[in-house]
Amino acid sequence: MHYIDALNDKQKEAVFHLGPPLLILAGAGSGKTRVITTKIAWLIQEKGYDPRSILAVTFTNKAADEMKTRVLSMVDGAENVMIKTFHSFGAWLMRRNSHLLGLPPRFSIYDDDDMVALLKTVLKTVVKEKITAQNLRWIASSISRAKDKCLTPDDDLSAIDFDKSFHIKYRAYQSRIEEMGCADFGDLIMRPVRFLRENPQVKKRLQQRFTVILVDEFQDSNRAQFELLKEFYYEDNYLCVVGDEDQSIYSFRGAEVQNIVEFPKIFPGTKVIMLEQNYRSTGNILKLATKVVEHNEYRLGKNLWTKNKNGDLPVLYQASDQDEEALFCAHLLKDGNFNGTAILYRNNYQSRAFESLFIRLRIPYRIVGTLRFYEREEIKDILAYLKFLVNMKDEVAFTRIINKPPRGIGGKNQEKIKTSPGNDYLEKSKNILPELSKKIKDNLVYFINVIEESLRIIESHEPGEVVQQLIFRSGLYDHYKEKDKNDNTMKLQNLEEFVNATASYPGGMEGLALFLEATLLDSSNENPYVSEEKVTLITVHNTKGLEFDRVILTGLEDGLFPHLSHSDFRDDNDIEEERRLFYVGVTRARKELYFTCCIKRLVFGQYISQYLSRFLSEIPRDCLQPFHSIKAESGQYFSRGDRVSHPEYGTGTIDRRWDNDDEEMVIVRFDSGRYLQFITGYSKLEKLQHS
């Protein structure tokens, strides 16, 4: 097998191992995905495993997709290998056994916002105290954390929430969500665990089917996920987990580093293989990363090394504030290497300074992570309509759509509908009709007709057709057309894109349910425009698994990165996780690494003095070099009346010229009639000779 030759000795050892459980500790950039995919190919091709008996679990859809693609290219029959995220695997298991779980086969999946919306209605009847939106978020997150640990309302929840009545709220929420035939993210793991414990025959069948289980990014697994794994595992089967304890960065979501660190103790006889050769970064970048992460105590410890050349020393640039920090990035980007560059930050909101500058300078960028497509208001609206079609007991979906667009059916009337008799919200709506005033009644009848018409055509039409009709008939189209005009948004366009997204799905209820599941579980927000040259703006968390020629790690200020919002509650574990996050950021870089920090920063509209990140002081002197001012390079290049040319906008004349903060600014009147402003030092303007 030729693809084996591409591996180093340790990687080969990992691929060829069989027998007791295997823990692969794979350092950053050590070729871990290659090892897993090769292992799958080897098992099928050389060891004769049935592809159907192999289960590979990842954390993100992106990782799952990549693994699928790579395995498919290596071996025939690989489409039968089950490669899924933990959550989609849980959903798969629950759908197959929905009858035993007391769920409808097409149960709907609730995201965090849906959880909050449901809690809001549930808690009204359970507690007297006033619940604010923040309280709701807190409780929702406590419920998620409890589920991450596989804890039910009957278990001891004191470690989750101080609130003595938390278990009451949790119980009320849980019985309501089950009654409606819905499941939140946490349920997708916890319910399968409990289900397998109570149904040994089903468990046995699954154990017989999946004789090989591989888990990627194991350092980010939570307890429930570990429990699920334990339910699956038995001695005759093969279990292989891959991860890097130094890259465990999701404890806020319930991930427990202990899972990987203690793995050999929990599975005695575990074989441990370390992949320590790094293929990604230069020697200097790797050394810096290693030196900083060595400050962590809770780790197994690896010694990363590389055959790559040392490369340039990483650079530190101290900016006066976030705007100058952005200017520095723009300065580096003058070389035009957009695709190869990523600007990393700790918090999403930090992207703003970069965005506003890059728009002005016309530097092309893409933002990864924020404002995901399916989280947009208009998309959630149409999704709610569809969810309601699939499951008309779904109260959250119903509440979202009943008065969207406004139909005059507000809180009072909604309450009437909810308390009227009926098995689901369509029946309830019909039954309340006689009690309503003429105007409200007409509107509700219209709504009912929209739903029933969609139900009628759903089996006989393409999904795109159904969605398109729904958008028009529900009134969302007119509603957002108006809104687009007033607020200059592009919501209609997004709805249009949504229709396109349904294209590859089969028709009917079944196809719709498939589409909804895929949409809710797939958070990937990749734009399809990869071919265009763009700088990547991204949170450090989102960079997991990515790499870039040049990385700029920004906002290296104490309190920001490491993030310390409630310093009193922070302990060593939190700092160690922040340090791991720093390590993740650093090890994304292939060739060039820059750090930036600000002396002062705009926080809630006020400038606050900042201090250097403690992580910077953990970097040995000889691993870092300072970068001196980017200014003083500018001077006067243009005068009013000069003829200029620009590669994108053509030729024009300088209309105005002035200095702003040591930067030369001009406004150009292009011959096309457009007026555009430039900072000359960052623009592609060229002076033309007068002829």
Next chain:
DNA sequence: GTTAAAGGATTTTTT
């Protein structure tokens, strides 16, 4: 029940 103004909270990180 809907719209406008004012006041208050927000900032981790996401399957």
Next chain:
DNA sequence: ATCCTTTAAC
């Protein structure tokens, strides 16, 4: 600085 929720007016 901006977004969101609550309150007051129509």
